[in-house]
Amino acid sequence: MKNILITGGAGFIGSHLVRLLVNKYPNYNIINLDKLTYAGNLNNLKDIENKPNYKFIKADICDFDTISSVFSKYSIDSVIHLAAESHVDRSIKDPFSFAQTNVMGTLSLLQAAKHKWDNDFEGKLFYHVSTDEVYGSLGDEGFFLETTPYDPHSPYSASKASSDHFVRAFHDTYGLPTVISNCSNNYGPYQFPEKLIPLFINNICNNKALPVYGKGENVRDWLFVEDHARAIDIIFHKAKLGETYNIGGFNEWKNIDLIKVMIRTVDKFLGRDEGSSENLITYVKDRAGHDLRYAIDSSKLKDELGWEPSLQFEEGIEKTVKWYLDNEKWLENITSGDYQGYYKEYYTDM
Ligand code: NAD
Ligand code: TYD
Numbered sequence: 060m061k062n063i064l065i066t067g068g069a070g071f072i073g074s075h076l077v078r079l080l081v082n083k084y085p086n087y088n089i090i091n092l093d094k095l096t097y098a099g100n101l102n103n104l105k106d107i108e109n110k111p112n113y114k115f116i117k118a119d120i121c122d123f124d125t126i127s128s129v130f131s132k133y134s135i136d137s138v139i140h141l142a143a144e145s146h147v148d149r150s151i152k153d154p155f156s157f158a159q160t161n162v163m164g165t166l167s168l169l170q171a172a173k174h175k176w177d178n179d180f181e182g183k184l185f186y187h188v189s190t191d192e193v194y195g196s197l198g199d200e201g202f203f204l205e206t207t208p209y210d211p212h213s214p215y216s217a218s219k220a221s222s223d224h225f226v227r228a229f230h231d232t233y234g235l236p237t238v239i240s241n242c243s244n245n246y247g248p249y250q251f252p253e254k255l256i257p258l259f260i261n262n263i264c265n266n267k268a269l270p271v272y273g274k275g276e277n278v279r280d281w282l283f284v285e286d287h288a289r290a291i292d293i294i295f296h297k298a299k300l301g302e303t304y305n306i307g308g309f310n311e312w313k314n315i316d317l318i319k320v321m322i323r324t325v326d327k328f329l330g331r332d333e334g335s336s337e338n339l340i341t342y343v344k345d346r347a348g349h350d351l352r353y354a355i356d357s358s359k360l361k362d363e364l365g366w367e368p369s370l371q372f373e374e375g376i377e378k379t380v381k382w383y384l385d386n387e388k389w390l391e392n393i394t395s396g397d398y399q400g401y402y403k404e405y406y407t408d409m
Contacts, residue, residue: 061087064135066120066168067142069093071250072188074103075288076139081107083292088112090133092126093142094119097397102389103249120164123171130175137184139295140168143222146253147192147215148405151347154214161218162225169229178234185237186295187226191280191307192216193241196350203241203355205303212348230301238298240291242306243355246375247284248382252394253401255279259318260383261390263325263336270406273345275315278352282308283375286368290360297364307355308368315340320373324380343406 063080067073068091081089093099095117107113114133118125120142129135143161144150150157165187172185194203195210209224211217229235246256259269290306298304312320322336360366370378383390 061137062090062134063087063137063139064090064092064129064133066092066138066140067099069095069099069101069103069115070141070145071098071103072245072284072287073141074100074249075247075284076141076291077104077113078107079285079288079292081110081113085112088114088133090114090116090129090135092116092118092120092129096144097401098145098251100249100251100393102392121159121167123167126167126171127175130171135172135175136182137186137295138168138172139186139188139291140165141188143219145215146251147213148253148346150213150215150218152405154218157214157218158221161215162221165222166225169225169235173229173233173235176235180234180236183236184295184300185226185229185235186291186298187223187237187239188291189223189239189241190216190219191241191243191305191353191355192350193220193223194353197352197354199352201354203305203353205241205305205359212350236300238294238300239303240294240306241303241355242287242290243280243282243308243353245284245287246281247379248386249389250284252390252398255314255317256321256379257383257390259321260325260380261394263322263339264329264384266336266339268341269318269339270341270343271315271318272343272349274342275313275318276351277314277349278311278354279314279317280307280309280311280354281317281372281375282306282310282368283370283378286370289369290366293364293366294360299363304360304364305355305357306360306366307357308372309355309357310368310372311352311354312372320376321380324376325384328380328384
């Protein structure tokens, strides 16, 4: 029996994790706490919302009093912390909200856990979900290891780096049982269409321009989101306390090559001539401080805990494109209203 507080469970990765744990562990109570910002969407969890071992609470992780009362009311013994502001472009326009949620929000959760667990750390765990972006940018060669020094460049990655430091500080100073994982770029169903893959699938379908930053030569290491959720499950159950694990797909793609794969896949599903939508590619001004290359070495996770990605990329992209085409309603709900304003503000001047 466990009472697990998952923060950010209505977001992209969080909803996959909540679904996995609710279905796989009927004897665990999963308490999903989420502020429901623009990125949080309870439609992501329709299939499990009535399960007896699932509870949703709308709250802000920065609200220390509410968090503390949730710890008491549900006898929380474990936290898996995903709630965050997560989009680099938004962090460039509004760094304050990233410091607030990602740094102060993490600190508020850490303090609540320390206070409520009151030095009785037996059977407790604070698991912090982070990103490979804290390590900065690679040149053409090499990989991020767990020992790579932090070198964040965007307000998003700086705020995540800071939250990681606080988690380690609580482990080293107060003995809080913590673990951190740093994952590469995720893709798959239920991702908000501000990130590269869902944004471009949506635009290709609607014959809208595909805004490629700079020359499209930046490299990302892509992992199917369900493989990330599986990794979190394994780390949650088997990790050594105080440790860090990198999670990645050994699946590097230059943006422009990835975009061409997406174009061919969408064209194929829509019965267009394969590759004909390449005329939508539009090179625009580069992102400020744009990291050139991310690549994760996840051999520690493989060697110590036995995790490996399960999906080949081509299969993952096909599954993802098919999901977005089959779930037009989900996309329509999200891309109406505020999204149009976001799109205008971020893309019209390019
Ligand atoms: P997301 O933006 O899709 O979801 C974030 C969720 O957090 C949303 O449901 C939102 O409502 C909630 N939230 C935001 N501020 C909150 C607050 N103050 N209080 C409570 N809830 C709040 O993000 P995601 O892509 O699912 O990422 C989840 C976590 O994984 C983040 O910590 C992110 O840094 C990390 N991560 C993401 C990726 C990726 O590729 N998406 C890769 C590695 C790590
Ligand atoms: P993104 O999905 O925002 O993830 P991150 O910046 O956290 O890696 O972007 C992935 C890559 O795609 C990144 O190099 C920036 C680029 N990109 C574009 O070229 N155009 C876009 O409209 C977006 C959103 C991203």
